[in-house]
Amino acid sequence: MSSSPANTALVLSGGGAYGAFAVGIMKVLFAGQSPATNYQPLNPGIFTGTSVGAFNAAVMASLPAESGLEAALRLEDIWFDHIAERPGQCGNGVFRLRADPAEYVNPNCLRLPARLAKNFASDGLDFTTYVLSRSANFLASSTPVKDRAIQLVNISSLVDSTPYHETLHKVIKEEDIFQSPKRLMVIATNWLTGKAAYFDNSSFQGDLGIKAIMASTAIPGVFPPVSIGNDIYVDGGVVENTPLKPAINMGATELHVISLNPDHADVQLQAELSTADTLLRFYCEMLAGIMNQDIETARWVNAGLRAVADYRERGVVSSSGVEDFMKVASQLLKETGTPYKPLTVHLYSPEGNLGGDMGMLDFRLGPIIQMIREGERVASLHDCSESGCVL
Numbered sequence: 001m002s003s004s005p006a007n008t009a010l011v012l013s014g015g016g017a018y019g020a021f022a023v024g025i026m027k028v029l030f031a032g033q034s035p036a037t038n039y040q041p042l043n044p045g046i047f048t049g050t051s052v053g054a055f056n057a058a059v060m061a062s063l064p065a066e067s068g069l070e071a072a073l074r075l076e077d078i079w080f081d082h083i084a085e086r087p088g089q090c091g092n093g094v095f096r097l098r099a100d101p102a103e104y105v106n107p108n109c110l111r112l113p114a115r116l117a118k119n120f121a122s123d124g125l126d127f128t129t130y131v132l133s134r135s136a137n138f139l140a141s142s143t144p145v146k147d148r149a150i151q152l153v154n155i156s157s158l159v160d161s162t163p164y165h166e167t168l169h170k171v172i173k174e175e176d177i178f179q180s181p182k183r184l185m186v187i188a189t190n191w192l193t194g195k196a197a198y199f200d201n202s203s204f205q206g207d208l209g210i211k212a213i214m215a216s217t218a219i220p221g222v223f224p225p226v227s228i229g230n231d232i233y234v235d236g237g238v239v240e241n242t243p244l245k246p247a248i249n250m251g252a253t254e255l256h257v258i259s260l261n262p263d264h265a266d267v268q269l270q271a272e273l274s275t276a277d278t279l280l281r282f283y284c285e286m287l288a289g290i291m292n293q294d295i296e297t298a299r300w301v302n303a304g305l306r307a308v309a310d311y312r313e314r315g316v317v318s319s320s321g322v323e324d325f326m327k328v329a330s331q332l333l334k335e336t337g338t339p340y341k342p343l344t345v346h347l348y349s350p351e352g353n354l355g356g357d358m359g360m361l362d363f364r365l366g367p368i369i370q371m372i373r374e375g376e377r378v379a380s381l382h383d384c385s386e387s388g389c390v391l
Helices: 016-031 052-061 068-083 113-140 145-150 162-171 174-178 208-216 244-249 275-314 319-334 365-380
Strands: 008-012 046-050 183-190 196-200 226-228 231-235 254-258 344-348
Touching: 008 016, 008 052, 008 244, 016 052, 016 068, 016 254, 016 365, 046 052, 046 244, 052 068, 052 183, 052 208, 068 162, 068 365, 162 208, 174 208, 183 208, 183 244, 196 208, 208 226, 208 231, 244 254, 344 365
Parallel strands: 008 046, 008 254, 046 183, 254 344
Antiparallel strands: 183 196, 183 231, 226 231
16 A cells, blocks of 8 residues: 555544444454455554544554554454453443343342442442432422423433443553554543544543543443543544544545444334434434535545646636535635645445444344454455445
């Protein structure tokens, strides 16, 4: 490949358990088994990620001494050993439902009485705090009773993300990322301002980097938000699910973008959708829409640069290139920093729904293995024309 690591980026989007699909893609890219890289091992120097993409990117950036393929295989082992709910184990390494009755009749959990006792005590304390705070708000509010009753419900209070926090501390060392030559950017959303928040290698000290990854994966309404300083943060996918712009701002001109959302037309709509299915489907469609906007921006930047080059060479612009010319020309007049450069964007995405609308919360080992294998298949058969790559 002609691009150097300094201007080659791996861009990883969000999608919960579907992040296993990205692991399969990376294994093939780093092994040099994909036509997208002319069968040469990919060697990016830039990693950007949102939500589960932030987790995958952080792991890859924390393994600078290893080759890309070795790092991808290590990431796969982490998914198998620390993320997945394996047969014979009690729960997964991402979340648990508080006061889940199944936990107290699961033989695998019953073999861990100390853990059950700890969870029971923690759940009791959290539920007590939740009831007291919500009741106080209910009594103190002057809004209509119906509105106050709705505000009593908070699904994320039923989700315990402690397993994920413990997993992050097991598999990621902040100092490795802080000192890594691989550049990392994790994106979260400031829930107070609604703007994207960016955390790079320098953020990985004093537990700030771990909190940033947790914040980037905190799907609103499902996982509890994360407090960092005086602000509250949630999933970066709310504003920037596929972080192309941060990668471009870091100097990338060749981007390998792994999306976890299939094309809308490839997803069959269930006859009877539950509320949870509907909300998660809406969430996934929102994420896909944000990515498509960024990809289209890359397209008109390239088209506009070609139009500008034609104008400089021949003094004229074709009728088809006028709009692209105007877009880029107006931006170039405002630009005071790095000028636009032609972009190459390779896109990798599932050819169908990976596991249903609720599949993004399914961390069982079997589905994870299937998604990794599907990622390997998609990457090894990559076709730029069919995938809509920007060349």
